[in-house]
Amino acid sequence: VTFDGFKALVRSILTRKRLDDDMEAEMRFHIQEYERDLICRGLSTPEAAKRARIEFGNISLAKEQCREVKGVPMLDEFARNIRYAFRQLRRSPGFAITVILTLGLCVGVNTAVFTLINAVLLRPLPYPEPERLFDVVREMRRGSEFQASTGQDGYAWQALKNARSVQVAALGSTNGVNLGSADRAIYVQQQRVGMGYFRVLGIPLAHGREFDDAEDRSGGPPAVVLSNGIWKRIFHGDESVVGRSILLRGEPHVVVGITAEVFRPRGLVDIWTPLMPSTKGEGSGINYQLIARLNSGASPAQAQAEVQARGVTAFENRRIPPSITARMSLTPFERFNQAALRERLLIISSAAGLILLIGCVNIASLMLARGSARRREIGTRIALGGGTASLVRQLTTEALVLGMAGGAAGLALGYLATQALQAAVARYGIWQELRMDRPVLLATALVSLLVSLLFGLAPIVQAVRMGVRETLLEGGSRSVVGGRSGRLRRMLVLAEVAMSLMLLVGAGLLIRTLLNLQHLDPGFDGKNVLTATASLQDARYREGENINRLFSASLDAIKKEPGVEAAAVGLHLPYQRWLNSGAKIRGRSATVENDVGTSMNYVTPGYFEVLRIPLLAGRVIDERDRKDSMPVALVNEALAHKFLKGEDPLSGFIIDGDTTRQIVGIVGDLQQQPGLNRSGPIVTEPAMYIPAAQFSSKAFQMAHTWYSPNWVVRASGRREAIARGIERAIAGVDPLLPVAEFRSMIDERDSALGSQRLNAWLFGGLAALALSLALVGVYGVVANSVAERTREFGIRIALGGSLRRVIWEAVAPVVLLSIGGVTIGGLLAVLSVRVLKGMLYGVQPADPPTFLIAGAALIAITAVASLVPALSLARLAPADVLRQD
Amino acid sequence: VNTLADLLPGTLDLLVLKAVSLGALHGYGILLRIQQISQRLLQIEQGSLYPALYRLEHAGLIESEWGVSENNRRAKFYRLTRSGQTRLRKEMQQWTLFSEAVGHVLRALPEET
Numbered sequence: 001v002t003f004d005g006f007k008a009l010v011r012s013i014l015t016r017k018r019l020d021d022d023m024e025a026e027m028r029f030h031i032q033e034y035e036r037d038l039i040c041r042g043l044s045t046p047e048a049a050k051r052a053r054i055e056f057g058n059i060s061l062a063k064e065q066c067r068e069v070k071g072v073p074m075l076d077e078f079a080r081n082i083r084y085a086f087r088q089l090r091r092s093p094g095f096a097i098t099v100i101l102t103l104g105l106c107v108g109v110n111t112a113v114f115t116l117i118n119a120v121l122l123r124p125l126p127y128p129e130p131e132r133l134f135d136v137v138r139e140m141r142r143g144s145e146f147q148a149s150t151g152q153d154g155y156a157w158q159a160l161k162n163a164r165s166v167q168v169a170a171l172g173s174t175n176g177v178n179l180g181s182a183d184r185a186i187y188v189q190q191q192r193v194g195m196g197y198f199r200v201l202g203i204p205l206a207h208g209r210e211f212d213d214a215e216d217r218s219g220g221p222p223a224v225v226l227s228n229g230i231w232k233r234i235f236h237g238d239e240s241v242v243g244r245s246i247l248l249r250g251e252p253h254v255v256v257g258i259t260a261e262v263f264r265p266r267g268l269v270d271i272w273t274p275l276m277p278s279t280k281g282e283g284s285g286i287n288y289q290l291i292a293r294l295n296s297g298a299s300p301a302q303a304q305a306e307v308q309a310r311g312v313t314a315f316e317n318r319r320i321p322p323s324i325t326a327r328m329s330l331t332p333f334e335r336f337n338q339a340a341l342r343e344r345l346l347i348i349s350s351a352a353g354l355i356l357l358i359g360c361v362n363i364a365s366l367m368l369a370r371g372s373a374r375r376r377e378i379g380t381r382i383a384l385g386g387g388t389a390s391l392v393r394q395l396t397t398e399a400l401v402l403g404m405a406g407g408a409a410g411l412a413l414g415y416l417a418t419q420a421l422q423a424a425v426a427r428y429g430i431w432q433e434l435r436m437d438r439p440v441l442l443a444t445a446l447v448s449l450l451v452s453l454l455f456g457l458a459p460i461v462q463a464v465r466m467g468v469r470e471t472l473l474e475g476g477s478r479s480v481v482g483g484r485s486g487r488l489r490r491m492l493v494l495a496e497v498a499m500s501l502m503l504l505v506g507a508g509l510l511i512r513t514l515l516n517l518q519h520l521d522p523g524f525d526g527k528n529v530l531t532a533t534a535s536l537q538d539a540r541y542r543e544g545e546n547i548n549r550l551f552s553a554s555l556d557a558i559k560k561e562p563g564v565e566a567a568a569v570g571l572h573l574p575y576q577r578w579l580n581s582g583a584k585i586r587g588r589s590a591t592v593e594n595d596v597g598t599s600m601n602y603v604t605p606g607y608f609e610v611l612r613i614p615l616l617a618g619r620v621i622d623e624r625d626r627k628d629s630m631p632v633a634l635v636n637e638a639l640a641h642k643f644l645k646g647e648d649p650l651s652g653f654i655i656d657g658d659t660t661r662q663i664v665g666i667v668g669d670l671q672q673q674p675g676l677n678r679s680g681p682i683v684t685e686p687a688m689y690i691p692a693a694q695f696s697s698k699a700f701q702m703a704h705t706w707y708s709p710n711w712v713v714r715a716s717g718r719r720e721a722i723a724r725g726i727e728r729a730i731a732g733v734d735p736l737l738p739v740a741e742f743r744s745m746i747d748e749r750d751s752a753l754g755s756q757r758l759n760a761w762l763f764g765g766l767a768a769l770a771l772s773l774a775l776v777g778v779y780g781v782v783a784n785s786v787a788e789r790t791r792e793f794g795i796r797i798a799l800g801g802s803l804r805r806v807i808w809e810a811v812a813p814v815v816l817l818s819i820g821g822v823t824i825g826g827l828l829a830v831l832s833v834r835v836l837k838g839m840l841y842g843v844q845p846a847d848p849p850t851f852l853i854a855g856a857a858l859i860a861i862t863a864v865a866s867l868v869p870a871l872s873l874a875r876l877a878p879a880d881v882l883r884q885d
Numbered sequence: 886v887n888t889l890a891d892l893l894p895g896t897l898d899l900l901v902l903k904a905v906s907l908g909a910l911h912g913y914g915i916l917l918r919i920q921q922i923s924q925r926l927l928q929i930e931q932g933s934l935y936p937a938l939y940r941l942e943h944a945g946l947i948e949s950e951w952g953v954s955e956n957n958r959r960a961k962f963y964r965l966t967r968s969g970q971t972r973l974r975k976e977m978q979q980w981t982l983f984s985e986a987v988g989h990v991l992r993a994l995p996e997e998t
Contacts, residue, residue, distance in 0.1 A: 026961045027935065029954075030913040034931070036956075057932030065936035069943050 019070055023063050031056050077390070081397035088398060095370055098776065099363050100406045103451065105769060106359030107410025111436070111444045112417035113352040116425065117345050118440055119432040125333060126264050126432075128202040129293075133333035136160065136168070136290035136307060141325040150336055152290045154283025156328065157194070159314035160290060165298035165306045166330070169201075170194035170277045170288045174267055176535045176708050176740050179234070180247025187535060187740040188230060188270035194277050198225075198259070200293045208242040208257030215256070216274040224253040225272040228261045248273070250539035250736075266334075266431045279317070282705065285580075292330060304330055337429060344759075347835055351503060351766050356451070358499050358770050362777040364455040365492040367399070369784035371459030395460045396453070403452020411436075411444055428755055458488070489781050490817055496777050497821025497858060498828060500770040504854040505829040507760070507767035509840055509847060514760040516842035517682060517753055523670040524574055525612035526745025528565075530719060531573060532711045532726050533740045536704045540734075544627070544697045551604050551692060553733045554711070561725030563717035568606035569692065571703055572599075573710050574670040574745070575752035578687065579703055584655040587647040596643050599672065599687040600656075602695045602703070608667060610712045618650050618665030625691035632691065633661040637669045639686035654688060657699075661690070673752050682752060708740065719744070759839055771861065778814055778862045783869035786810050793873055794880075803874060810870040811863070818862035822855040897929065897937050899980065902965065902973040905947055911960040912938060938963060946972055 031052045038048035089096040124130050136156070139148045152170070160168045172192035178185040195216040198205060206228060215223040224246065226235070235241045245252040248271070277283055294303055311328020320326050371378075381391060415436060422434045541547050551569045558567045572578045578599035585594050607613075608620045616637060625632055633654045640649040654661045669684040695703075711730070715722045723742040730739055743751075750757060786793070793806050833845045843850070904910060904918040916934055919927060941947045946969035954960040965973065 022961065023935070025959070026912055027932075029911070029958060029960050030916075030931070033913045033954075033958075055931055057930050059932060062932040062935050065933075066939040069936060069939040 016075065019067070020063075023066055027056070027059060027062065077393070078397070081394045082401060084394060085398040085401040089401065092370070095366065096402070096405075098780075099366055099402050100409055102359050102362055102366075102773060102776065103403065103406025103448070104409025104413055105773075106356045107407055107444060107448055107451070108413025108417060109766065109769065110349075110352045110356050110447060111410055111414025111440065112421060113345075113349050114443050115414065115418045115434050115436055115440050116421060116430070117349055118437070119434045120338065120341060120345060120430055122439065123432070123437070126262070127333075130333060132294040133201070134166070134292045134294070134303075134330035135333055135336050136292055137329050137331050137336055138311070139327045139329065140320075141327075142323055148336070149286070150289050151286040152288045153286050153314075153318060154277055154279035154288070155317040156290060156311070156314040157277045157283070157288060158279060159310040159317070160292075160307065160328075163292075163303075163306055163310060164295070165303040166292040166294055167196060167200050168290055168292045169196040169199070170275055170290055171197060172275045172277075172282070172288055173706055174269055175537070175706060176533070177249050177271075177537050178535050178736070178738055179230075179271065180250075180736065185247070185736045185738045186234075187738045189268050190271050190273055190537075191265065191267070191269040192275040193272050194275040197272070197291075198257075198263075200291055201263075201265075202293065203260055203263040205257040206260040207239055208255070210257055211274045216276055218276050218278060220274065220276065222248075222251060222253040223256045223274060224248055225257040225259065226255055227270050227272075228259050228263065230270040231258045249535075249537050250541070264431070264433065266337075268426065268431070282702065287706075291333065300330070341429065344839070347839075348762055351506065351763060354499050354503055355766055355769055355773075356447070358496055358773045358777075360451055360455055361492045361496045361499075362773050362780075363451075364458045365489050365496075365777055366780055367455050367459050368489050368492075369780055374459075392460050396456055399452045399456020400449075403448050403456070406452070407444060407448025410448065411441075414444065424758065428758060489784075490813065493778060493781055493814065493817050494821045494824070496774050497818045497862060498825030500767075500774040501822050501825030501854060501858055502829045502832055503763070503767040503770040504858060505826075505851055506833055506836060507763040508850040508854050509833060509836055509843055509845065510756070510760045510763045512843045512847070512850060513839065513841045514753065514756045517756055518749070520671060520682065522574060522749070523613065523668050523684070524745075526574070526749070528714055528716055529610065529745045530713050530715060530722050530726070531743050531745070531748070532713070532723070532730070533708045533743075534711075534730065534737050535708045535740065536700070537708075538704075538737075540736075541704070542697060542701060544695055544700055547695075547700055548627075548693055550733060550737075554730045555604065555606075557729035557732050558711070558713060558726055561715075561722070561729055563722060564713055564715040564725065566606055566610045567711065567713045568604045568610045569709055569711050570601055570603040570607045571707055571709050572601045572672075573712065573748055574611070575673060575682065575748045577673045578685070579707065581656070581688075583688070585643045586653045586655065587644050587649075587651070594643060596639075596686065598639055599685050600690065601687060602690050602692045602699075602709075604692045607689075607712065610714045613670065614668040616666040616668060618663075620665055620667070621689060621691045625693055627693050629694075631659050631661040631694055632664045634665040634667055634689040635663055636667055636684070636687045636689075638684050639688060640666050642686050656688075656690070657696075659694075659696075661694075671752075756839075756841070771858070774858070775861055775865045778818065778865040779869060782810060782814050782866040786869050786873060790876070794876055797873075797876060807867075807870045807873055810873065811866045814866040815859070815863050818859050822858055825858075826851055826855060897933070898941060899973075899976050900927070900929075901934070901937055901941060902946065902969055902976070905963050906965045906970065906973055909950075909952075909962040909964040911952075911954060911962050913960075915963065941969070945969075 034055070035048045035052040038051055039045060043051065125133065127133060135150050136152060137148055137150055138152060138156070139146070141147075157168075157170045160166075161170075171194065174189055174191040176187050177190040179188045193211075195211045195213060198210045205225070208225070210225060211223055214220050226241070231237060231241070239258075241255050242258060243254065243256075245254050247253075253273070275288070277288060282288075292303070292307070294300060307328050307330050311326070314328065315326045378391065382388065418434050418436060425434070536547060536550075541550065555567050555569065558564055578601060581598055581600040583596055583598055583600075585596050603621055605620075605622045605625070608615065618634075621632070621634060633656070635644075635649060635654070644652050649663055649666055652663045654663060667689070670687075671682045672685055672687070673682060711726060713722065713726055715725075719742075726742070727739050730737060789810075793810075796806060797803060829851070830846055837845055900919050900923075901915060904915045904922075907918070910918060912934055915938075916929060916931060919929060938947070938949075942949055942963070945966060947963045948966050949961050949963050951959060952962045
């Protein structure tokens with residue numbers, strides 16, 4: 001089909017009706033004019049009408065010829081081809097369903113992955129002029145050590161808040177808080193942000209205003225901004241809530257604003273409160289992030305220079321030691337967060353691409369098989385003079401119909417997958433909305449079209465290349481050893497097996513990583529332990545006394561619930577990120593105190609018993625440790641090993657602020673999540689435990705700004721019943737304290753391993769898909785070759801040939817091919833799985849067992865897939881075969 | 886009387902081009918014009934005029950526009966395009982050459998025998 005022809009075709013589709021009307025009008029005009037002339041020449045009216053019509057000739061023939069000029073017959077042929085294609089597919093529903101399903105799965109997977117990539121990497125951020133938005137990044141270099149982070153302190157804020165070329169806003173962490181409504185309270189996500197946050201992001205509030213200078217400083221009037229979602233959910237979209245006072249964190253806050261419906265923050269946030277940034281308290285550590293928007297009239301280079309210069313002041317004020325080279329810079333908004341994600345998404349998308357390739361190979365092989373089954377039909381058509389061009393057009397139409405149906409199935413599957421992914425990825429730092437917008441739809445349509453043309457090509461080439469004679473001879477079930485198309489199909493099997501192996505090996509490595517991590521000794525016994533959390537960033541819990549009273553009263557009540565064996569409270573659980581704390585350590589022999597960085601956890605008596613954390617020396621924290629008793633601390637093995645090597649740790653002291661604490665016990669290490677970016681996914685850090693009774697009010701307030709404490713309960717029985725019991729017990733002590741959520745220690749572990757789990761699931765799913773595609777592909781090839789050679793096999797069996805030999809002949813080539821495919825795939829996998837290196841734990845990329853198992857599994861599965869159709873030969877009745885056609 | 890089918894292929898196209906070169910005409914008008922200037926020596930099968938018109942239009946040699954006929958009826962008028970003019974000139978030259986040549990040959994033959 002030439003381009004001109006195509007244009008005419010399209011035009012005729014669009015204008016067919018008008019063309020016919022025009023033609024009709026034009027010819028009627030002609031005939032009527034002639035009629036008039038004839039009447040003028042003296043003919044009677046009926047006579048004239050008759051003669052005009054006769055002399056004009058065959059009207060419909062003339063019209064048909066005109067249409068032909070306009071390309072209309074092509075349209076008709078197209079429609080005929082489509083009808084024919086549908087009829088053909090209806091006649092072999094198994095084939096059609098297999099192709100559409102295969103294509104649907106492959107396209108669906110790729111649609112979902114592309115939706116993800118589009119949302120995270122391609123689509124502009126949901127803020128006006130996103131290219132003017134930046135994150136402020138600090139880079140620290142000491143010798144060969146390099147660290148970059150978006151974490152900032154109060155000094156950086158102080159140095160940058162008056163910058164001329166950019167507007168800067170500070171933001172803090174997001175954590176759960178209690179929002180009072182009527183007679184109860186709910187647990188909502190709060191983010192603390194400095195003034196200017198909404199202005200910098202560029203989305204004005206729907207109602208009210210953002211925080212002003214007075215509210216955003218320590219001691220200012222308590223204020224809150226509501227998200228549009230929570231405003232609608234809790235306050236039913238009542239605008240008069242602005243200016244009203246609501247109960248938040250146990251005290252009244254004035255609602256100053258409500259965000260716009262379109263506003264989408266990074267992460268899940270229900271309400272915002274003022275950050276009150278300063279260089280004291282949390283501002284003395286790295287607990288903020290800074291975002292910046294370029295002022296109009298300033299160039300990015302100017303802003304970069306100014307931020308860098310102001311950064312120098314910030315580092316001086318912070319007293320960064322001269323051995324560290326520090327630099328402040330601007331990076332495009334989100335670019336920093338995306339760096340790690342980008343690599344992972346690219347790996348996942350290449351895996352998805354591989355699936356698409358396997359799918360194509362499969363479909364091409366199916367089409368070839370079908371092509372050879374239809375070879376007699378095709379050969380007959382060519383022999384009878386049906387032009388090659390029209391044959392090609394018809395086969396292309398069939399491929400397109402299949403492609404479009406598969407694409408539609410893929411779109412539907414992709415939509416479902418995207419829905420499932422949205423919830424799953426939210427936990428891994430992907431906050432953007434996964435939406436199948438125009439680029440996604442376009443890409444999906446393009447891929448389906450391309451793929452269908454690609455696999456549609458195979459039978460066309462086959463049909464055109466083959467002469468009529470061979471076609472008629474080779475067609476049907478009369479052939480002996482498969483002809484040229486057989487060779488091509490075998491190559492496709494080889495490619496398919498090789499690609500499947502690559503995915504299988506990748507999945508194997510990631511699954512082994514997950515298993516390795518899951519089977520690490522966690523250092524405690526998490527079976528039958530249920531945890532509950534509640535926010536104590538609350539005006540009623542500013543004092544340590546109140547907090548400890550809550551802990552002991554609620555624990556007493558919980559212990560009375562049926563099935564409960566033991567209960568305790570701790571700020572942190574294993575697998576979580578713990579509070580970082582600086583302290584000094586003094587051993588008995590050491591005259592100097594060493595500054596150490598540790599993680600800190602406050603616990604009530606019973607914490608170690610509930611979690612069955614082994615005590616290695618000394619004693620655990622118990623009821624004797626009171627506010628007025630001697631200050632004590634427990635350390636974990638890692639801390640004792642790292643900072644008190646060669647000494648008796650039990651005679652050492654920890655100096656925590658103004659308090660000197662005697663180390664009274666050593667407990668086993670727990671798996672924690674690193675606070676800094678360290679090598680392993682779940683590591684143990686030096687840690688100390690302090691009795692909750694001896695925690696100061698100030699320390700409680702600081703810790704509860706970032707973290708909600710956890711109740712840990714060891715109990716037997718149904719999870720829901722235990723959870724209700726805990727809820728009831730806590731509500732009995734404080735009815736206004738909402739319990740945020742109940743989680744088992746397995747849940748905790750799974751969320752700590754979330755990223756590895758996601759990797760293993762995604763790759764495992766893709767590999768399973770690849771495996772089933774390979775299965776279908778191999779089955780198809782063998783089934784087809786058996787069908788084609790039925791007559792030959794039948795004759796051989798009739799003549800006394802061995803059945804076993806015949807079956808072996810059908811199966812052997814495919815098994816050999818799959819061994820070849822496994823070998824090639826193995827070599828490719830050795831090269832390609834290296835990209836996974838950073839995602840593995842406890843297993844090398846070139847792990848021999850993984851390769852061996854994957855290869856053996858693939859060969860075994862292809863052998864079974866080829867044996868099943870071959871065994872049908874055993875049921876063959878030779879006499880029937882010989883009598884066939 | 887000769888019908889057009891008896892003439893050389895492509896002749897109808899040439900006649901149509903010539904007819905519309907003298908001004909825009911509707912289909913029936915073209916028919917009349919050809920009959921008139923050929924002094925009724927050439928008869929066109931009326932219906933076959935239209936496929937020729939569509940073909941010429943598709944080739945860009947003529948263009949059409951709906952207008953009003955001399956007796957106030959809606960009709961489609963055809964007009965020669967620039968490339969149509971060029972083609973007409975070329976065809977005319979070739980035709981003249983061809984017919985002269987054939988004429989010479991036909992006239993010469995009896996004298997030689």
